[in-house]
Amino acid sequence: NALNIGVRYQLFHGLSLLVLALNAKKFNSNINKSLNLMTTGICLFSFSIYLLSFQKSVNLSMTFLGPITPIGGVLLITSWITLFFSIKKID
Template sequence: MKTLTLVIGAVYGLFSVILGAFGAHAFRKILSPERLESFETGVRYQMFAAFFLLFVGWILKFETKSENWISWLMIFGTLIFSFSIYLLAFQDHWGVKLSFLGPITPIGGLMMIISWVMLILYFLRNKM
């Protein structure tokens, strides 16, 4: 689990930089300012998650279920949160209606929040 967390953290970081560069250049030409701002929010939170995963991958031993859940919740929460935002940002450009993703995005955000809370509780229990 440790290696998986570190690899996914690095992959999330890599794709944040790539997507951020596309957003700053290529996507600026095809997305409205509002959609581009949403897209950039997804990229920003994906990068936060990358740092989070690299941090917890470095410090946690992944010996307990709660340590594993800290990682899984951030991995899947980011996937749901950021990638639903990316899809929503492009719905006008693609000419498809993806508004059903709107209520799904906060579920990913909630998973990310729970992951942070679990990390705080881990620190309090283990007095790191």
């Protein structure tokens, strides 16, 4: 179940990054902050979930990754807030 969550979040944010990157010139410089936060957040969030899901398969303890997942989530939330305010400034 956790692996599915990681995959869904990575897919959704990957598509969002693609759409935003293709339209980045239409926005102000704050869009780059949002893109960077989203990229970092999805890497921390999804990849920590992937590694935690596979830790039983490889017989390694990766519990140190547990606190990294919420940090990635906070970065994702921050990226969406930054994106909202950068789009709101344009209108």
